Amino acid sequence: MLRAFGRLVAELDGTYIPGVDMGTTIEDLAVIGTVASDVACDRTDPSPWTALGVFCGIAAAVRHLDHTDLAGHRVVIQGVGHVGASLAQRLADAGAEVVVCDIDRARSERVAASVGGRSVAPEEVLGIACDVLAPCAQARVITTATVPTLGCRIVAGAANDMLSERSCADELAGMGITYVPDFLLNAGGVIHIHAIRSGWDHARLEGVVMGIGDRTGEVLERAEAAGRTPLDVAEELADERLGHPVSVPL
Numbered sequence: 001m002l003r004a005f006g007r008l009v010a011e012l013d014g015t016y017i018p019g020v021d022m023g024t025t026i027e028d029l030a031v032i033g034t035v036a037s038d039v040a041c042d043r044t045d046p047s048p049w050t051a052l053g054v055f056c057g058i059a060a061a062v063r064h065l066d067h068t069d070l071a072g073h074r075v076v077i078q079g080v081g082h083v084g085a086s087l088a089q090r091l092a093d094a095g096a097e098v099v100v101c102d103i104d105r106a107r108s109e110r111v112a113a114s115v116g117g118r119s120v121a122p123e124e125v126l127g128i129a130c131d132v133l134a135p136c137a138q139a140r141v142i143t144t145a146t147v148p149t150l151g152c153r154i155v156a157g158a159a160n161d162m163l164s165e166r167s168c169a170d171e172l173a174g175m176g177i178t179y180v181p182d183f184l185l186n187a188g189g190v191i192h193i194h195a196i197r198s199g200w201d202h203a204r205l206e207g208v209v210m211g212i213g214d215r216t217g218e219v220l221e222r223a224e225a226a227g228r229t230p231l232d233v234a235e236e237l238a239d240e241r242l243g244h245p246v247s248v249p250l
């Protein structure tokens with residue numbers, strides 16, 4: 001299957017470069033790379049960098065809302081695979097109360113024990129009263145049906161394509177929940193890929209990934225000042241920086 005996928009990628013002739021994502025490993029990308037025209041993440045796992053960016057973004061969101069650091073704040077992580085487990089460790093080191101959940105119950109218990117946190121069942125996770133819900137598993141967990149059941153004040157995680165529909169951003173705002181857009185928070189992995197290809201040193205890579213915290217703060221301030229959602233503002237910023245519209249309807 002991986003080689004068949006690689007052959008399809010080769011047909012695209014470099015317009016698509018696959019990288020590690022949910023359910024795949026660097027070993028998988030190395031197999032794809034034996035036939036694809038180009039692959040990323042076949043030697044190094046980007047996930048710790050993704051987790052660092054998510055961590056900085058969560059810290060910035062808490063700073064924006066509460067004017068404090070993360071200590072004592074409860075963060076619930078849905079999915080403790082490559083990104084979620086690394087994020088859990090960073091949050092615990094910063095003094096946050098960490099609650100984790102994974103459909104792999106043994107993994108959930110293991111990560112909870114290793115960070116001094118608590119493991120909860122997947123069916124409970126969205127409703128737990130907490131400061132931050134960090135979806136770090138599958139896409140589209142925030143839906144019109146789940147928004148009213150959320151127990152958090154902030155939604156900020158690594159999961160790609162987190163909202164089932166664009167209107168969920170407005171529904172979250174209507175519930176007083178701050179949503180930090182997924183593409184803003186989880187860019188650390190892609191920045192890592194760019195850094196390798198551009199020959200950046202460790203310090204430069206770390207600085208740019210940690211800049212996700214500043215960018216999150218900027219988006220939340222602009223959104224608050226303009227009475228708009230962070231999603232609208234983040235897309236506008238992306239358009240400004242690229243010089244052309246990138247927004248695509250969900």
Ligand SMILES: NC(=O)c1ccc[n+]([C@@H]2O[C@H](COP(=O)([O-])OP(=O)(O)OC[C@H]3O[C@@H](n4cnc5c(N)ncnc54)[C@H](O)[C@@H]3O)[C@@H](O)[C@H]2O)c1
Nearest residue numbers: 022023047050079081082083102103136137158159160189
């Ligand atoms: N790996 C990266 O660098 C990277 C970069 C950007 C975005 N992301 C996104 O972050 C998310 C996690 O990626 P990853 O690389 O850590 O994946 P992973 O496969 O390493 O881990 C995902 C974990 O989520 C668990 N899971 C799946 N469904 C679940 C559910 N319904 N409830 C609870 N747990 C569930 C799995 O058992 C697994 O442990 C994905 O949405 C991915 O697209 C990852």
